[in-house]
Amino acid sequence: MKKQTIFLWPLVCCLFLLASCAGKSTGKTVYNLADYGICPDTKENISPLIAKAIQDIRQEVPEGQEITILLPAGRYDFYPDQATSRTYFVSNHDQPNPKAVGVALEDMEGITFDGQDAELVFHGRMLPVSLLRSKNCTLKNFSIDFEQPHITQASVVTNDTKAGQITLELAPWVQYEIAGDTLYVKGEGWRHCPSSCIAFEPETRRLVYNSSDVRMVLSKVKDLGGRKVLAEGWKNPLLVPGTVLAMRTWQRPAPGVFLSHNTNTVLKNIQVHYAEGMGLLAQVCDNIRLDSFSVCLKGKEDPRYFTTQADATHFSNCKGLILSENGLYENMMDDAINVHGVYLKVQQRIDEKTLLASFEHAQSYGFDWGFAGDTVQFIRSKTMELLDGTYQIASIRPEDQNSVCGAKVFRIAFTQALPAEVTPEQSIGVENLTWTPEVVFAHNTIRHNRARGSLFSTPKKTVVENNLFDYTSGTAILLCGDCNGWYETGACRDIVIRHNTFINALTNMFQFTNAVISIYPEIPDLEHQEKYFHSGIVIEDNEFETFDAPILYAKSVDGLVFRHNTIHQNEAYPPFHWNKHRVLLERVTNATIEDNQFEGGFDPANDILQK
Structure with missing residues (x-):
């Protein structure tokens, strides 16, 4: 097997380390998959050859050695037959197992997988690329597609x-x-x-x-x-x-790229042209950077009109920083990005410090929800009000399975006594605050997709800036939170939405589409809610082009600023939305709406409705 070592100049090395979170080595050993008999453009099943090459490289590389795996440019066809077989429980997906995986990267450290613009084409039903339990890894320069899409x-x-x-x-x-x-x-x-x-x-x-x-x-x-x-x-x-x-159909068996239990992951210059689930699903990961990761058509000449079956990118129970920039997200069947945690539901109070709590949604279970030392808080699902205080996990283990894989119920012991009202009779949810990320979503284009443009549900700092939302069909930005249906946490506490351009959102009606920007937590009993769910939301210096009336809808917010925004009116379509108000607020306090420019004028008495 041929291999070569590339030594980097100190400055170049420092820049690389900053970009990819790699280790301290001053050189990388390069493994060229051509040396393992892997050739492009043969139309033959590459699945077993890739699996064998990765296994051989893993056995040869010393622990801690940084490496680059090169895939020569060209087309590679992957079939389920002889592919790597894995049991993965993937958040927000159906759970058929085992799954046939095209490129399975597991238990790696400091690797770069460079496709050199290779086209990875999959057949049948497969999970194209996975990266699990790995640190300081980079995936870059390849595309994912299916020969026969399921749409x-x-x-x-x-x-x-x-x-x-x-x-x-x-x-x-x-x-x-x-x-x-x-x-x-x-x-x-x-x-x-x-x-x-x-x-x-x-x-x-x-x-x-x-x-x-x-x-x-x-x-x-x-x-x-x-x-x-x-x-x-x-x-x-x-x-x-x-x-x-x-x-x-509504089936979503697997994403295009699956990340789980990783630290410091970079995905760069990757295009997902089709997947039967999300384009990317990341769960239980710490620090993820997407740079020019796209879910997109294959250019203007692509005869297809669709990309993924569901969201372009989706992050569940992650922490650290999620940085997503320079992406193109188009023609997918759901959102460009969705960031959230997962509420467990209290099922039984064993004693004053111990609970049984369960995953509730049929598509989200079977993976780690938390760990000893994590901080959690409790929420009343009917009013979406937080109970006072936070609590630390002393131990957590699956109750209904021998391992976390496939588990739906956890036995959780806490270091301190829990409030008396934390019982199943009170319909209480559990949110893991440790596994919540900061988010930067910037310089992306979202267009021509079904449902919504983007969803954010995290209490950590979130910045949404310099994006183009172009005919997103439903709401362009949604701040949600739901402990009753999707069980996706949680409240936004510090979010800035600025310098974005919104062009003719709301051409269609889908769930949560009350305005171009919709702050819409699911609250079954809003009438008896005393606290507020979201807070600290600033929307400023954005430009809206719209054919209809509603720009901003907000529910259950303490602290909302909408300022220095420009709204242009056009006649692209006839107005049809049921919401005839520019701003519609339900249970919102400490709201500031000022210094906005509305083409055709703005009359607060008629254009703002406060419920």
Whole structure:
């Protein structure tokens, strides 16, 4: 095996260390995967060769040695057959196990995986890239795609709304069959009937105005030949000929990139063109930097109109700093970024210092929620009010499994006695404050996606600046918090939203879409809430271009500033939103709304509604 050592000049080395959080070595050993028989553009299954090469390199590298693994440029095809098999429980995803993993990097330290602009193309159902239990690692310079996406693209040929019949032409790469009267699409190792779809304008690739999630029926279908099918039960007048549909199920078995239990991770110049879940899912990680990590189409000539099945990037139970900059996030089926923790629900009070508490959402369980020494707080789920004080974990272990892997219930002992009201009867949630991150989301472009632009739910410092939110379809920025449905923590305490440009958000209605910026915690019993959920929110020096009225919605906030913003009005679409107020506030105190410029004027008496 050939290897070479590159020695870096001190200044270059220092810059590299700052960029990648690497160790103190002054040199890196380079392993070229070409020396392991891995060649591009063969169309052969590269999965077993990659797995064997990584295993060999791990065995050869001395502990603590920094290395670079080079993948020669070109296309590489990965198949589930002979791929690395792993049982991973991935936050906010379905949990089919085991998973076939294309590139599995585990228990590494100080490695750089450099794809040199390689194209990684996956087949069937796979988790493309994973990095687990690793420190000071960098992944860079490659793209991820699937040969046969699980989202089905079709174009509208004719639409007879009176008869309820629509003619669709399936995209050239779509494999399908009609069994009985039902249309099924299929790929290598999978087959399903799509149940919902998103409609795109053919020229702009934006979501069709006021279409949202389109109801569809594929159970009464006739094959017309030439990749055209006639379907009955459609009566949507918005689906004019030429409209492009992304038809899908709600399944999300695996992300494109999975990070778990890592420290100091850098992802640079990576493009995810498709994944059947999130583009990136990170859980229980400390310090993550994304630089030019994108979930995007393959340029203007890409015949596809969609990217990922769910969020572009998603961070669950992480800490340290999440830095996301210079990314392009487009045409995905959910948000560009979602940052949150996970509430456990109190199930049993064993004694004054011990609880049983459980994961509640069906897509979030089976991974570490906390560790001895962590600090937690308790919340009343009905009013989303915090109980006074914080508490330290003395010990935590799974109650329903032998290991954390797959566990839903934890036995948690605390160093001090708990309040008497921490009981299941009081519907109490548990938030881990130790595993909450600071966030910087800057210089990104978010466009043409379903649902929302970005979500932030962390009490640590959060800065959202210099981003372009371009036709995000729903709310551009959402500050949420929910201990009743999604169980995603928690309250924002220090967030600055500045120098962003918002262009025609709210072309469609989805969950939490009350305004361009929506501060919308889920509070079932707002009437009896006495404390406030969010606080310390500053929105300043932003530019809004909008065809409709609502700019800011806020609920349960103590300390809200909206100033020095400019709002331009246009006629891109007819206004349709139910919220006719520029600013709508529910249970908000200490709000400052000043020095904003509204094109056409601003009348506080009519444009601000305080409930």
